[in-house]
Amino acid sequence: MKAADGKRYNADVANTEELLRIIQSIPSLKAEPFKMWLAQVGRERINQRLQAIQVPFLFFPISDVFPR
Template identity: 55%
Template sequence: MLARDGKLRKTDVATRKQLLRIIQSVPSPNAEHLKQWLAQGSERLDEITDPEIVIEGAINTYREKGYSEKWIAQRRKY
């Protein structure tokens, strides 16, 4: 990784999935709130990278609320 002084430094890195697994392995009950918060953040990042997830979620919500397929299709056009 490039440091502020312009030199390259060795750095430990992990993917988002690896970080979540590390945090999930913490056996403390105090870490539970953090685990839930991170899981929600992970879902939001997935939605940002794939907007279709949000669209499908909205369609499913409309179906659960009893809206017709015609009504849903009209809203998708906009």
């Protein structure tokens, strides 16, 4: 990657999918609140996209599909 000083440096990088997989693999209780927040934000974004393309049949509680 090119730095502000114009030189090129090696860097560890990850795309979005790779970064989410790394976060998902963290086995720490301290990471759980972040993972839950990330899942909630992801769910909200998916719902926003689905509403934008008008797919109402996908909006139902998961418990209706997979009862315990």
